[in-house]
Amino acid sequence: MRERDYYFDNAKFFLIILVVFGHFLRPHISENTFLHSLYNWIFFFHMPAFILISGYFAKNFHQKGYLKKVAKKILIPYLIFQLLYSLYYSFLYEENISFDFFTPRWGLWFLLSLFSWNVMLYVFAKIPRTYSLSLAVLFGLLVGFVEVEKWLSLSRTLIFFPFFLLGFLLKKKHFEWLFQRKFRVFACMMLSCIFFIVYYLFPDIQKEWLYGSKSYETLGVHGEIAIVLRLTFYAVSILMTFCFLSLIPNQKLSISSLGARTFYVYILHGFVLKYLHATEFPQFITETRSYPLLLFISIALTMILGSKPVVELIQPLVECRFTQWKQAIDRCSSFIRHLHKKSETAMKH
Template sequence: MEREAYFDNAKVILIFLVVFGHIIQPFIDGSRAIHTLYIWVYTFHMPAFILISGFFAKGIGNGQYIWKLAKKLLIPYAIFQLVYTVYYFYIGKESWFASMFYPHWSLWFLMSLFCWHILLIIFKKIPAAVGMSIAVAIGLLIGYIGEVGHTFSLSRTFVFFPFFLLGYWLNQKELMKLKRKVFQLIAAFFLVGVFTLIYFAPEINTNWLLGSKSYIDLGLQTLGAPARMLVYTTSALMTMCILSWIPRRKLAFTKLGKRTLYVYLLHGFFIQYFRQNEFFEVSRFIDLVGLSIISAVILLILSSKFIIGIWQPVIEGKASMIRKTWTQDKKAV
């Protein structure tokens, strides 16, 4: 089947925002505008990514599928956990050492993605409305357990699972209803409205959007669940609004949609080096534009055939790109 351009476009736009969000993070305390932009992006970029991941999880079920999934997600996780440990030590990062079950930085997504597929074995047998209610309830209640945190990415697994489950239950026809002109108009106003509200609201703790800390750590032990419910609602609405504006037609960057995992796993080499060496300084709007261009360049570099050829054996466990290049070179000779 031909790939649907809409989903590839969405994945490219979202992975760009992942890189951009990570690259501007060190500057959020020095600028209200950057702080607002950072929070605004984080209200939807991972929930939307997770929803799309759930949308493509329709084939989950038998033991062979789980085994393939383990090879696809857990083996790269283990390799990159070791690689990033060595890299962090090399660049002088203080928190360079972490156990195999305490994911380095962005590697939590691989661990959680595997766990979401496992949870889906149970939840797909439950009626959609009931299952969604249970998933949200677990996401709300898990914040009261202080021991659940970064280890095994348990907190994020349960907090973000409702978005994965929602993606699983959605079909393409339902998703495309978001493309209606009237909804796009409402979405545009909502997106601008949320940005404005964040800008003028009291300072927001960004950790609420990361899903990795307990309510005790977030300083709202009693009212943590209502606060997270507000985050859930905002993220769900923001995700729908953003998805409504994703183009359906093929664009110049559409083909990069199949390579976003490479960008996700490898962009940390750039970002952590920039942070460790305080590579950039942001004092003007043009600096922010420059960081967005650098984010796009990182995306393009990590999506290139050269990078894929090098890392494909590690990330996908195969070397089709190398073989293809080798065959083409032999034919040329």
């Protein structure tokens, strides 16, 4: 059995924290320039890095049954949580239930795009890598001229596909090159410089450019300028992605196991986030200027949702194995009863 590569688990752990933190920041980015710049800085690389890593682990796409396995692992959870989020939104916002398979709810676009990227490999992997990457970038540039946006996540699928394809083409030796001390020093300097450039020179960058879900028409940009801006996004995102990845520890850490369970954090944190945003929590953060608290909450939520008990409880639902779900619930109930008995015994003494 191949030894697990903890480097990528570590990377995914820090990336999912940035994903959650970025979502918590969203209601506050109009309140000051620093938060807006920090939000854009994070969005320049956190999903591109996640997508690149996903591509790296798609190298077995040619094996028999791979696509069926991917469909079961990605499309089934997509359908389940598309329904659950639709029901949850209806309850939370007191609106009519609206279920649309073709327009992903919130962060579920990633699941639909991830499946599409794996399918696209069957074509792009047969093309010489130089041409395949160029073609992927070309599609990413051209899709902005079409008004597809969020439908079937087509816009994001094509715009972010170059990162997935690049990850697929990379080998472990390419990542090992990033571990050199001189590159890590360069990475720290470059990430810092880019933040200051965003903060001081481009504080009003449209965040929608970084989402990859809007057409050039919607963004209010046309022709050659749109192409140049998209190419700039690609260049900055690739640079920041490799700089970030060079700073990730290359050995097993206490958080490595959590990094292996980021899928659950990703699909579950929206329930907590949307609930808090529907309360007076954002107003409390604004009035008290408690923005650092959002980072601590993001870390805590990541560790809770990525914990083994939560994963054991949710995994049968994600994989449609309801017999195991009943067993997981029974184990949780037994554990709660055990804690209750211990507390009663302690109170008696």
